[in-house]
Amino acid sequence: MAPQGEYSLFEDVCKVVDYAASYLDIHPGLLEQIKLCNSVYKFHFPLKNADGSYTVIEGYRVQHSHHKLPVKGGIRYSTYVDEEEVKGLAALMTYKCALVNIPYGGAKGGVSIDPTKYNVDQLEKITRRYTAELIKKKFIGPAIDVPAPDYGTGSREMAWIVDTFEAFNPEVINAKGCVTGKPLSQHGIDGRTEATGMGVYIGIREAVSVQEDMDQLDLSPGLEGKTIIVQGLGNVGYYSAKYLQEAGAKIIGIAEWNGGIWDENGIDIDALKTYQNKNKGFKGYERGEFVEKSAELLTYPCDILVPAALENQITSENAPRIQAKIIAEAANGPVTQDAEKILLNKNILVIPDMYLNAGGVTVSYFEWLKNLSRVSFGKLEKRYDMKKYEGLLESIEKITGDSFSDEQKQLIARGASERDLVNSGLEETMVTAYHHMNGVRKEKNLKSLRIAGFIVALERIAISYTDLGIFP
Numbered sequence: 001m002a003p004q005g006e007y008s009l010f011e012d013v014c015k016v017v018d019y020a021a022s023y024l025d026i027h028p029g030l031l032e033q034i035k036l037c038n039s040v041y042k043f044h045f046p047l048k049n050a051d052g053s054y055t056v057i058e059g060y061r062v063q064h065s066h067h068k069l070p071v072k073g074g075i076r077y078s079t080y081v082d083e084e085e086v087k088g089l090a091a092l093m094t095y096k097c098a099l100v101n102i103p104y105g106g107a108k109g110g111v112s113i114d115p116t117k118y119n120v121d122q123l124e125k126i127t128r129r130y131t132a133e134l135i136k137k138k139f140i141g142p143a144i145d146v147p148a149p150d151y152g153t154g155s156r157e158m159a160w161i162v163d164t165f166e167a168f169n170p171e172v173i174n175a176k177g178c179v180t181g182k183p184l185s186q187h188g189i190d191g192r193t194e195a196t197g198m199g200v201y202i203g204i205r206e207a208v209s210v211q212e213d214m215d216q217l218d219l220s221p222g223l224e225g226k227t228i229i230v231q232g233l234g235n236v237g238y239y240s241a242k243y244l245q246e247a248g249a250k251i252i253g254i255a256e257w258n259g260g261i262w263d264e265n266g267i268d269i270d271a272l273k274t275y276q277n278k279n280k281g282f283k284g285y286e287r288g289e290f291v292e293k294s295a296e297l298l299t300y301p302c303d304i305l306v307p308a309a310l311e312n313q314i315t316s317e318n319a320p321r322i323q324a325k326i327i328a329e330a331a332n333g334p335v336t337q338d339a340e341k342i343l344l345n346k347n348i349l350v351i352p353d354m355y356l357n358a359g360g361v362t363v364s365y366f367e368w369l370k371n372l373s374r375v376s377f378g379k380l381e382k383r384y385d386m387k388k389y390e391g392l393l394e395s396i397e398k399i400t401g402d403s404f405s406d407e408q409k410q411l412i413a414r415g416a417s418e419r420d421l422v423n424s425g426l427e428e429t430m431v432t433a434y435h436h437m438n439g440v441r442k443e444k445n446l447k448s449l450r451i452a453g454f455i456v457a458l459e460r461i462a463i464s465y466t467d468l469g470i471f472p
């Protein structure tokens with residue numbers, strides 16, 4: 001069941017698609033094809049417990065759109081996983097990839113478990129068996145469907161997935177590209193762990209850089225001094241908060257499901273994370289005020305609210321009480337469509353999930369390219385570039401009679417590392433997509449960035465389907 005009752009993320013996504021399509025000329029039959037999920041795979045398998053009993057585990061993989069292959073999207077471990085949730089998340093992946101121009105169709109997977117209730121051995125068994133179920137039905141492969149981490153999973157699970165896939169497919173030369181978000185030792189890419197949070201930071205930075213948009217919100221441009229509340233201090237929430245803080249913003253609230261911290265003087269994110277890891281929560285943290293009912297923190301005063309946990313967090317119930325001027329959707333689906341209408345009427349800018357958390361899939365794309373080419377980025381040209389720039393600096397020194405300091409030489413003549421190239425590609429993707437989406441918003445005289453994002457994505461998907469034609 002989705003968090004909080006009968007809410008359907010998939011239905012919510014379809015509603016936005018219908019509204020965005022009213023700005024475009026798409027054949028109704030094609031629109032129906034775009035909206036529906038192409039393949040929904042639900043399965044069960046047994047887990048044998050130490051006492052000899054069995055637990056039956058429910059798994060899903062949904063491929064929303066095959067207009068581009070492979071399809072791509074993370075795997076979630078959570079008790080909220082059900083068909084509606086996975087379908088909604090898979091659909092969001094399709095529109096996300098189209099908006100940021102990453103050549104994939106959308107997919108998502110899920111296992112309906114609370115991962116904290118299982119030990120590492122059990123999690124490994126569940127992950128490997130889940131992968132085997134995908135292999136049996138050809139729902140995984142570097143050219144077919146490429147999973148990645150999502151809520152409740154990380155690089156450890158991705159390593160088990162690639163190992164299982166390789167065991168069943170020893171002849172597949174590009175087998176490493178069957179999943180992304182792998183550890184570096186398994187040919188993952190430097191920067192994927194931080195990528196979603198880094199993308200969230202870049203997206204917010206771009207949004208607050210537009211003077212006329214900030215004037216509308218009565219905010220000054222730039223991140224310096226902006227007050228921020230973050231919900232969820234997991235992978236995405238932690239890195240988003242860390243990069244925003246490093247850029248000069250002040251994190252004044254962090255909400256976790258078992259309590260939050262409120263501190264108007266600013267929270268030291270690394271210190272709080274270290275405390276959380278040790279104590280499984282914030283209770284007893286010596287700085288700031290502990291907020292028992294952490295959901296209330298979403299309605300506290302701040303400039304920017306960053307929900308980075310789960311969907312359905314800002315609803316028509318709490319939207320009227322939101323005091324933030326910008327809501328930056330780091331999670332997938334945290335604001336319901338009913339809530340968004342209320343927020344837009346309150347002149348709140350919502351930076352939509354399909355754009356803001358696209359840093360993860362963007363860097364996953366780079367990892368997949370690395371796996372297909374079987375060489376890390378920068379390996380071939382790094383030394384060549386260094387020598388070229390050193391030669392250039394020497395020539396300048398000769399001509400001018402001046403000399404560069406060692407520090408300057410190091411900065412200019414340093415060849416790009418894999419991380420440099422990943423961050424450069426990520427920044428380019430996020431910056432270009434934001435201003436394109438915001439440009440469409442203004443051109444169509446829309447309040448909602450989300451509708452603008454869906455217009456851009458839908459147009460690209462429709463063109464792709466139309467050019468493909470219908471088989472047979």
Ligand SMILES: NC(=O)C1=CN([C@@H]2O[C@H](COP(=O)(O)OP(=O)(O)OC[C@H]3O[C@@H](n4cnc5c(N)ncnc54)[C@H](OP(=O)(O)O)[C@@H]3O)[C@@H](O)[C@H]2O)C=CC1
Pocket residue numbers: 074149150151152153196231232233234235236237255256257258294308309310311330331332333357358360361
């Ligand atoms: N990982 C990625 O690369 C990407 C993730 N996303 C999206 O970002 C969101 C977060 O994912 P990710 O960071 O990977 O997941 P994680 O599992 O790493 O972190 C989620 C965090 O949110 C906390 N949390 C759960 N429920 C609540 C709640 N009701 N209130 C406050 N905090 C809560 C969790 O606590 P606890 O651990 O104690 O349960 C955990 O600390 C999801 O919507 C996901 O789909 C989007 C793009 C890519």
Ligand SMILES: O=C(O)CCC(=O)C(=O)O
Pocket residue numbers: 072073074075093096146147148149150180181332357358360361362364
């Ligand atoms: O990295 C990926 O391929 C997908 C990440 C993801 O699941 C998401 O963007 O929601």
